[in-house]
Amino acid sequence: MDEPRMDETEQHVMPTYARAAEVFVAGRGATVVDRDGREFLDFLAGIAVSALGHAHPELSAAVADQIGRVAHLSNLFRHPFSEQVAARLCAHTAMDAVFFTNSGTESMECALKLARRAMGRRGTPARTSFVALEGGFHGRTLGALSLTHAEKYRVPFGPLLDVAWVPPGDLAALERCLHERLPAALVIEPIQGEGGVRELPGDYLRGARELCDRTGTILVHDEIQSGCGRTGHFLAAQHHDVTPDVVTIAKPIAAGLPMGACLARGELAHVFDKGDHGSTFAGGPLVCRAALVFLDALDGGLLDNVAARGAELRAGLERLAAELPVIAEVRGRGLMLGLRLHHSAALAQRRLYDAGLIVNCTAGDVLRLLPPFVVSSAQIDTALGQLRSVLTGLPANQETA
Ligand SMILES: Cc1ncc(COP(=O)(O)O)c(C=O)c1O
Incomplete structure (x- = not known):
């Protein structure tokens, strides 16, 4: 299938969404690939939708x-x-x-x-x-x-x-x-x-x-x-x-x-x-x-993966919160987690995209993490590393942000 030309399509779509610049054309599990072939970790899952990740073989x-x-x-x-x-x-x-x-x-x-x-x-x-x-x-x-x-x-x-x-x-x-x-x-x-x-x-x-x-x-x-x-x-x-x-x-x-x-x-x-x-x-x-x-899938063990990976991710976020003054609070449960920052989360979200991690920002100051239920321990470690390096580079509070 030919890729659509973006300039022709956007003008006929009502402007209700603030869309990112990235254009994703494929995915596998908890990753998506943009049209330049760059791979991203998808910790948003289409806003809590793609529980089985992308291109799930049985699905x-x-x-x-x-x-x-x-x-x-x-x-x-x-x-x-x-x-x-x-x-x-x-x-x-x-x-x-x-x-x-x-x-x-x-x-x-x-x-x-x-x-x-x-x-x-x-x-x-x-x-x-x-x-x-x-x-x-x-x-x-x-x-x-x-x-x-x-x-x-x-x-x-x-x-x-x-x-x-x-x-x-x-x-x-x-x-x-x-x-x-x-x-x-x-x-x-x-x-x-x-x-x-x-x-x-x-x-x-x-x-x-x-x-x-x-x-x-x-x-x-x-x-x-x-x-x-x-x-x-x-x-x-x-x-x-x-x-x-x-x-x-x-x-x-x-x-x-x-x-x-x-x-x-x-x-x-x-x-x-x-x-x-x-x-x-x-x-x-x-x-x-x-x-x-x-x-x-859920009844066949995936629910256990959510609980286990959720606990790993939460523990990792809590370690980051103890280390980095920009993080005010870790919130949520399972694979529905949030990091409240001491200032707007929009800059962190943008820099995380640049680092290859898709998350989103909600209620102004919260980075929201909603990975697919099939996410692995290795992918959680990668995401925590990306979060550490991006959040380390951010100002700690509103005045300097
Ligand atoms: C708690 C809650 N209720 C309702 C909705 C609306 O769902 P939809 O966008 O599928 O209409 C959402 C969407 O984000 C939601 O998070």
């Missing part, structure tokens, strides 16, 4: 085989793969039923509709509002955007849904808010990804669970970034033994193909009637075949 073979059989049918027909994926996702999450989507934001839309429909069925249809956390990110469609805290994303698109925000970690504020507002649902990311890899304490997650039970509020966990094994358990909240009523997942489920899911348990698994919600593409045979490859 490539399964997708090629499936596209030669049947790629798409619509949800007007059953297919064994979607039912197998649904059953396995329910087993991993302690949920009872799945609605498939094509993205994270669509999974959130489903959760919001589900919460309102449930309130109608419970005889409390006036409970239409939502409570979310400061620093939270839930997507860009109008419903999910309503819950996304950052004003720069939200304010230009109002009016949006009725949402109240509470500070993460403050159970007293949450209690007041839930009692005053009696919302349809409380929506929480157990580890805030875009908010700077901020992990909520187990006590807070357990307390929120209890407050939702007491106020009849539906508890929705957004595990779109933290879920599907990224922290070493299938869901991040499983580290704290907390089970929500509804959980949303997406990013890595189909190992790079677009797929998401909204899962619910108990009465909430039966809230929607036929026609209440739908999607033309979602949960088709192609993405579900890919999801089965991902789930087979």
Whole structure:
């Protein structure tokens, strides 16, 4: 295939993204190669998506085989793969039923509709509002955007849904808010990804669970970034033994193909009637075949690799933090880690690209590391070496940055 000429393509793409200059044309495992043949370590994985890395042999073979059989049918027909994926996702999450989507934001839309429909069925249809956390990110469609805290994303698109925000970690504020507002649902990311890899304490997650039970509020966990094994358990909240009523997942489920899911348990698994919600593409045979490859890999030992490599990476980052004054804090769990710096992370990110390590920067001062689940110990050592040499050359604080 000829490489596209970049100057002809960019002008017809809406300018919503700040894109890097690098153009990657291939990859293998946790590495990608640019069009000059230069290899980079990919510790971003397409923003927490490419869990099996790039060009995974079983995934490539399964997708090629499936596209030669049947790629798409619509949800007007059953297919064994979607039912197998649904059953396995329910087993991993302690949920009872799945609605498939094509993205994270669509999974959130489903959760919001589900919460309102449930309130109608419970005889409390006036409970239409939502409570979310400061620093939270839930997507860009109008419903999910309503819950996304950052004003720069939200304010230009109002009016949006009725949402109240509470500070993460403050159970007293949450209690007041839930009692005053009696919302349809409380929506929480157990580890805030875009908010700077901020992990909520187990006590807070357990307390929120209890407050939702007491106020009849539906508890929705957004595990779109933290879920599907990224922290070493299938869901991040499983580290704290907390089970929500509804959980949303997406990013890595189909190992790079677009797929998401909204899962619910108990009465909430039966809230929607036929026609209440739908999607033309979602949960088709192609993405579900890919999801089965991902789930087979996860259950076949990959989850252990996430836990082991995550521990190595975290230990290495902590050694760097002890050594280098520019690092303020190490955050996160498993292979969802962040380094908060004493100043903007943008310069560090750029220099890391130049050194051959792809990471990204979130919440202004946090370098976020989201390697593929297949990353090796040797690749972690290489990345730690690149981080050491780049961060050693950075000014320690804001004034000199
Ligand atoms: C926690 C969380 N929720 C929702 C979304 C939106 O997902 P998508 O970009 O697939 O629509 C993201 C994306 O980064 C996310 O991290």
